[in-house]
Amino acid sequence: MRLVVVGGVAAGLSAAARARRLDPSMDITVVEKGDWISYGACGLPYYVEGRVPRPEQLVVYTPEYFRRERNIEVRTRSEAVAISHARREVKLSTGETLRYDRLIIATGARQDRHGMEGVCQPHVFSVNTMADAMRLREYLDGTARPPRAVVIGAGYIGMEAAEALRARGCAVTVFGAGPHVLGRRDGKLTEQIARHLARFHIDLRLNEKVSSIEPGRVKDTVCDLVVLATGLVPNAEIAADAGVQLGRTGAIATNEQMQTNLTGVYAAGDCAEAMHRVLGRPEFVPLGTTANKMGRVAGAAAAGARERFPGVVGTAIVRVCGLAVATTGLSAGQARHHGFDPVAAFIEAREKASYFRGRKGTVELVADRRNGRLLGATVTGEDGVAGRINVVAAALSSRMTAEDFLHLDLAYAPPYATVWDPLLLAAQQLVKLLH
Amino acid sequence: MRLVVVGGVAAGLSAAARARRLDPSMDITVVEKGDWISYGACGLPYYVEGRVPRPEQLVVYTPEYFRRERNIEVRTRSEAVAISHARREVKLSTGETLRYDRLIIATGARQDRHGMEGVCQPHVFSVNTMADAMRLREYLDGTARPPRAVVIGAGYIGMEAAEALRARGCAVTVFGAGPHVLGRRDGKLTEQIARHLARFHIDLRLNEKVSSIEPGRVKDTVCDLVVLATGLVPNAEIAADAGVQLGRTGAIATNEQMQTNLTGVYAAGDCAEAMHRVLGRPEFVPLGTTANKMGRVAGAAAAGARERFPGVVGTAIVRVCGLAVATTGLSAGQARHHGFDPVAAFIEAREKASYFRGRKGTVELVADRRNGRLLGATVTGEDGVAGRINVVAAALSSRMTAEDFLHLDLAYAPPYATVWDPLLLAAQQLVKLLH
Numbered sequence: 001m002r003l004v005v006v007g008g009v010a011a012g013l014s015a016a017a018r019a020r021r022l023d024p025s026m027d028i029t030v031v032e033k034g035d036w037i038s039y040g041a042c043g044l045p046y047y048v049e050g051r052v053p054r055p056e057q058l059v060v061y062t063p064e065y066f067r068r069e070r071n072i073e074v075r076t077r078s079e080a081v082a083i084s085h086a087r088r089e090v091k092l093s094t095g096e097t098l099r100y101d102r103l104i105i106a107t108g109a110r111q112d113r114h115g116m117e118g119v120c121q122p123h124v125f126s127v128n129t130m131a132d133a134m135r136l137r138e139y140l141d142g143t144a145r146p147p148r149a150v151v152i153g154a155g156y157i158g159m160e161a162a163e164a165l166r167a168r169g170c171a172v173t174v175f176g177a178g179p180h181v182l183g184r185r186d187g188k189l190t191e192q193i194a195r196h197l198a199r200f201h202i203d204l205r206l207n208e209k210v211s212s213i214e215p216g217r218v219k220d221t222v223c224d225l226v227v228l229a230t231g232l233v234p235n236a237e238i239a240a241d242a243g244v245q246l247g248r249t250g251a252i253a254t255n256e257q258m259q260t261n262l263t264g265v266y267a268a269g270d271c272a273e274a275m276h277r278v279l280g281r282p283e284f285v286p287l288g289t290t291a292n293k294m295g296r297v298a299g300a301a302a303a304g305a306r307e308r309f310p311g312v313v314g315t316a317i318v319r320v321c322g323l324a325v326a327t328t329g330l331s332a333g334q335a336r337h338h339g340f341d342p343v344a345a346f347i348e349a350r351e352k353a354s355y356f357r358g359r360k361g362t363v364e365l366v367a368d369r370r371n372g373r374l375l376g377a378t379v380t381g382e383d384g385v386a387g388r389i390n391v392v393a394a395a396l397s398s399r400m401t402a403e404d405f406l407h408l409d410l411a412y413a414p415p416y417a418t419v420w421d422p423l424l425l426a427a428q429q430l431v432k433l434l435h
Numbered sequence: 436m437r438l439v440v441v442g443g444v445a446a447g448l449s450a451a452a453r454a455r456r457l458d459p460s461m462d463i464t465v466v467e468k469g470d471w472i473s474y475g476a477c478g479l480p481y482y483v484e485g486r487v488p489r490p491e492q493l494v495v496y497t498p499e500y501f502r503r504e505r506n507i508e509v510r511t512r513s514e515a516v517a518i519s520h521a522r523r524e525v526k527l528s529t530g531e532t533l534r535y536d537r538l539i540i541a542t543g544a545r546q547d548r549h550g551m552e553g554v555c556q557p558h559v560f561s562v563n564t565m566a567d568a569m570r571l572r573e574y575l576d577g578t579a580r581p582p583r584a585v586v587i588g589a590g591y592i593g594m595e596a597a598e599a600l601r602a603r604g605c606a607v608t609v610f611g612a613g614p615h616v617l618g619r620r621d622g623k624l625t626e627q628i629a630r631h632l633a634r635f636h637i638d639l640r641l642n643e644k645v646s647s648i649e650p651g652r653v654k655d656t657v658c659d660l661v662v663l664a665t666g667l668v669p670n671a672e673i674a675a676d677a678g679v680q681l682g683r684t685g686a687i688a689t690n691e692q693m694q695t696n697l698t699g700v701y702a703a704g705d706c707a708e709a710m711h712r713v714l715g716r717p718e719f720v721p722l723g724t725t726a727n728k729m730g731r732v733a734g735a736a737a738a739g740a741r742e743r744f745p746g747v748v749g750t751a752i753v754r755v756c757g758l759a760v761a762t763t764g765l766s767a768g769q770a771r772h773h774g775f776d777p778v779a780a781f782i783e784a785r786e787k788a789s790y791f792r793g794r795k796g797t798v799e800l801v802a803d804r805r806n807g808r809l810l811g812a813t814v815t816g817e818d819g820v821a822g823r824i825n826v827v828a829a830a831l832s833s834r835m836t837a838e839d840f841l842h843l844d845l846a847y848a849p850p851y852a853t854v855w856d857p858l859l860l861a862a863q864q865l866v867k868l869l870h
Contacts, residue, residue: 010854040854042847043849046788046791051791287847289847289854289855308842309842310842311844312844314844315846316848317846317848319848319850324851328844328846353481355478355481355486355487356486384821386819386822386851387819387821387825389846390826390845391822391828393844394830394835395829397835397842398829398830398835398839404832407728407745407746408829409725409747410750410825411724411750411752411761411763411824411828412477412752413477413752413754414477415754416752416754416820416821417752417821419445419475419724420724421825
């Protein structure tokens with residue numbers, strides 16, 4: 001039995017490793033178009049910043065490790081250019097073909113350029129792949145003085161890029177095409193982040209769609225360096241050409257076992273859709289943690305085991321100049337957009353006892369007025385933000401109401417929390433608003 | 436309508452404040468036997484340690500605040516010595532009586548001395564009330580050199596007392612009556628904590644029940660100071676004498692509205708039982724956060740509103756010499772003791788990216804072999820421990836299985852987490868063990 005995996009970063013290698021664990025006899029080959037495999041792409045902004053000195057430090061396993069320890073053949077600089085499912089063959093850019101019995105497509109996603117002009121200049125960068133980040137880091141390292149930088153895009157990557165460039169001493173302007181940051185349709189969060197960025201002298205300019213990058217400027221802003229963070233599109237073309245069905249979002253459609261419409265063909269990671277459990281429909285959610293989970297399930301399926309990836313609830317966290325900003329489910333604006341009748345409670349409260357240097361953080365909890373069901377949350381602060389958003393993520397998975405949430409038995413001790421956790425204060429207010 | 440609340444710390448004042456908010460016209464009197472009201476008793480170890488310089492810093496509101504801002508009469512140094520429900524009267528130690536239409540009993544708990552001899556010596560202390568802590572702090576402040584200290588009891592308070600005394604420079608020995616720390620029937624956790632305490636030169640001696648405190652020593656250990664941390668018993672006597680029904684644990688039995696068997700009489704806080712939602716039966720769980728929640732519900736009930744306190748799942752967190760130790764639900768040992776068939780997965784894993792100084796923490800997840808339902812967890816580490824235990828607490832509330840838990844969509848970014856959160860690694864192992 002031959003398994004071919006196209007893509008050697010998060011999903012592809014999770015899949016290959018899982019398949020190997022479940023089936024020691026399978027013949028497994030992974031092809032990766034780039035030079036680097038098995039790296040934490042979410043760490044790239046911190047490599048650009050310099051906190052991670054060398055690119056190798058982001059790498060989890062090498063091709064040699066996979067060959068030696070897992071009996072998995074990993075080929076870098078091997079781009080899959082076509083799939084013939086009738087012949088069960090993957091064609092590589094080298095002209096070579098690989099036969100498969102099972103195929104896992106983990107081709108990832110690429111920068112969505114939105115038809116922008118001028119993106120191929122030497123001072124224009126992105127931070128999606130190791131190669132992208134290395135080119136940007138080299139540029140920054142080679143610059144005599146910190147350049148004036150523009151980041152195009154006010155999503156998660158845009159925020160991380162802005163912080164990294166600021167840490168390198170750049171003057172930074174961030175352009176967002178729409179009225180909000182982080183794609184959350186959340187005015188309050190947008191304002192909070194704009195204020196926070198301003199404290200770090202990062203200029204956030206919203207409602208300014210960039211359609212072309214001039215040699216020395218973006219719109220009216222003079223700059224030496226541009227980072228594109230304009231979102232991603234799934235690399236689904238070779239799959240589609242082979243007859244693999246795409247979903248509404250343009251990413252590959254799969255079932256809970258990550259199986260596509262073609263027998264023996266699975267998809268995982270940023271090229272595939274994930275079920276959004278709050279919306280109840282598949283969405284394009286390109287995130288590292290999701291990619292790893294999908295890969296694991298696809299690998300199991302390819303090895304004949306039956307595991308499930310029931311989807312996501314939309315959880316994410318990002319550091320914005322030292323501020324932790326975490327979201328899960330839907331903001332009130334998103335909920336309204338999707339036809340819910342949202343009620344939102346917003347509170348600001350201390351994260352732990354003041355004598356343990358507890359600072360104030362914020363929690364916004366959103367529920368549906370019609371049935372009290374929780375729809376989502378936004379948590380910001382310094383300490384325990386990931387933990388708080390994860391509690392809401394668990395609540396969304398089990399379809400808790402605001403009232404259920406109010407009764408959670410959360411941990412308290414002065415070094416770690418307050419007697420009424422900010423989550424519970426928000427829930428109290430939310431229950432009041434719902435009545 | 437007259438409401439009398441007996442007890443002015445966490446539950447009593449939460450109750451009074453909630454009743455006032457729901458009924459502006461009620462006549463509300465709170466009687467507290469001690470000098471201090473409305474203080475964070477969980478902060479007392481940090482006052483003893485000196486991190487909190489003055490006792491006033493643990494006080495949330497003063498009697499004057501309640502009188503002026505909430506129209507609530509709070510009397511300190513007023514001990515309720517008897518209740519006559521037939522006459523709807525509370526008798527105070529001063530001889531005075533207070534009439535009530537509604538009564539909330541929030542008399543708290545006191546040190547369980549287990550018939551120990553020698554507890555009334557001047558060098559024997561406890562840290563349950565502000566008065567206790569002030570007496571201990573005064574003793575420490577007045578000692579020329581750090582005394583040799585013995586802590587009797589290896590539960591949560593014992594651990595906090597040991598850390599506080601060590602921070603004051605004392606040589607500390609902790610005696611535990613049973614084989615385990617923190618009352619969790621958990622050998623692995625006990626060993627881990629013993630090793631950690633040893634690093635701070637705190638000697639943990641288990642299976643050594645102390646039945647008497649000699650003037651200059653406890654058992655064979657010479658000491659100048661003894662802290663009793665031998666657990667609590669509910670102050671339920673005046674309630675029982677008045678015909679209020681106690682539960683199996685000796686604490687006051689209530690329904691979800693915190694109502695006792697007597698019409699118009701409610702109980703809240705450490706004197707009352709709380710439903711343990713994993714065990715499905717009422718337990719005695721004297722904790723500050725629980726007391727506040729119970730008080731809030733009792734206050735609402737006294738004001739004629741119908742709120743619910745559905746109980747706890749057994750969540751707690753404690754700092755043990757800088758190590759965060761959090762528990763929820765049942766350990767494997769507890770689960771076995773209560774007739775479950777537990778399966779436990781234990782993992783050690785990094786809490787966040789190494790380049791954000793992520794250290795290793797541990798997670799133990801316990802499920803029932805018969806149906807895969809989660810029963811509890813123990814989490815230790817430095818960062819995000821409260822958040823992790825709270826995710827499990829939420830999962831216990833919604834009766835998740837290990838498989839449900841495996842699919843949680845938890846937040847990931849290198850400054851805050853790892854791509855596979857330690858919780859998910861533990862869940863992966865647990866699911867494997869269950870199959």
